[in-house]
Amino acid sequence: EPEVTQTPSHQVTQMGQEVILRCVPISNHLYFYWYRQILGQKVEFLVSFYNNEISEKSEIFDDQFSVERPDGSNFTLKIRSTKLEDSAMYFCASGGGAETQYFGPGTRLLVL
Amino acid sequence: GQNIDQPTEMTATEGAIVQINCTYQTSGFNGLFWYQQHAGEAPTFLSYNVLDGLEEKGRFSSFLSRSKGYSYLLLKELQMKDSASYLCAVKAAGNKLTFGGGTRVLVKP
Numbered sequence: 001e002p003e004v005t006q007t008p009s010h011q012v013t014q015m016g017q018e019v020i021l022r023c024v025p026i027s028n029h030l031y032f033y034w035y036r037q038i039l040g041q042k043v044e045f046l047v048s049f050y051n052n053e054i055s056e057k058s059e060i061f062d063d064q065f066s067v068e069r070p071d072g073s074n075f076t077l078k079i080r081s082t083k084l085e086d087s088a089m090y091f092c093a094s095g096g097g098a099e100t101q102y103f104g105p106g107t108r109l110l111v112l
Numbered sequence: 113g114q115n116i117d118q119p120t121e122m123t124a125t126e127g128a129i130v131q132i133n134c135t136y137q138t139s140g141f142n143g144l145f146w147y148q149q150h151a152g153e154a155p156t157f158l159s160y161n162v163l164d165g166l167e168e169k170g171r172f173s174s175f176l177s178r179s180k181g182y183s184y185l186l187l188k189e190l191q192m193k194d195s196a197s198y199l200c201a202v203k204a205a206g207n208k209l210t211f212g213g214g215t216r217v218l219v220k221p
Contacts (some may be wrong), residue, residue, distance in 0.1 A: 031207055043155065043199065043211040074216045091154055098207060099143065099162070103154040 002026045004104035006092050012110045016081055021066075021107045023075045023092030032075045033093040033101060034067065043091070049075065080112045114138045116212035118200050124190055124219045132185045132215045134200030145209060146174050146185045147167040155199055158185065187217070195219045 005024045013019050025032050034046040047057045048068055054067065055100055066078045075094075092104040115137045124130040136144070143162040147155035159167055160185060161176035173186040187194055197214040204210060 031209070033209075035209075042213050043201070043209075045208045045210065048207050050207075056208050058208070095207070098203070099144065099160045099207060100157065101207070102157055103147075105154050 002012045004092055004094050004102055006090075006104040008107055009105065012112065013082055015084060015111055018078065018080050019082060019109065021077045021079075021090050021092075021109070023077070023094075023104055024073050025092065025094030026096070026102060027073070027077055029094035029096045029102075031095040031097070031101075032034075032069070033095075033104060034077045035091045035103075036088040037091065037106075038085075038088045046077070057072050079109075082109075084111050086112045113209045114202065114204055116200055116202055116210060116217045118198075118212045120213065120214045121218070122221060124187075126190055126192060126219055126221050128190050130187050130190060132187070132198050132200075132217070134183045134185070134212060136181050136183070136200070136202045136212075138181075138202050138204040138210065140204040141178060142203040142205060142207075144174075144176055144183050145201040145203070146172075146183075147201065149197045149199055149214065151197075156200075166178060190219050192219050192221070 007022045009038045032049040037043045047061045048055045091106045093101045095101045118134045124182045146158040159174035162218040166175045171188045176183045197216045200212040201215045
């Protein structure tokens with residue numbers, strides 16, 4: 001069964017550094033998403049991406065964040081100048097249409 | 113704004129049935145999702161409802177009433193491995209999902 005994959009599984013970084021989180025969505029899916037979950041809290045939407053552009057973004061997704069689909073398979077989330085409060089689990093999700101969103105295993109980001 | 117409520121925790125016995133309720137108040141409605149999340153893991157898709165009624169999928173069923181802003185997830189023949197958090201998520205507009213806080217279900221022998 002096809003799955004969303006994410007790398008790395010864990011990332012530790014120093015405050016102020018940039019990180020890039022990588023995702024490979026399910027191959028025939030057209031809709032891509034990033035969510036995050038701070039420990040013990042709700043899953044929060046960050047951004048959705050369709051047809052090579054951002055279709056929606058939340059208030060969290062400010063100028064510190066950017067997304068890219070550099071080739072036909074990868075979907076990346078870049079976080080510039082990381083802050084302590086960026087520590088969270090970051091989930092990529094993909095969907096073939098409106099009725100599905102399948103989540104990847106996540107990247108646990110720890111900002112020190 | 114969006115408001116999604118579900119109980120924080122429920123306990124049930126192996127082999128029994130548990131019903132997890134979710135109420136929502138959102139500006140717009142394009143569908144409701146249920147996910148299972150084990151501790152430290154990703155949400156796993158369980159069901160999607162966009163029309164009123166019951167959707168059955170093996171031991172899991174999900175119900176939706178749009179007029180009442182209400183859904184439930186029914187877990188039958190509970191197994192120990194069903195101990196997890198169950199997340200209700202609403203798609204109000206576009207494809208963005210807004211999640212509730214999750215219901216932690218503990219299955220006891």
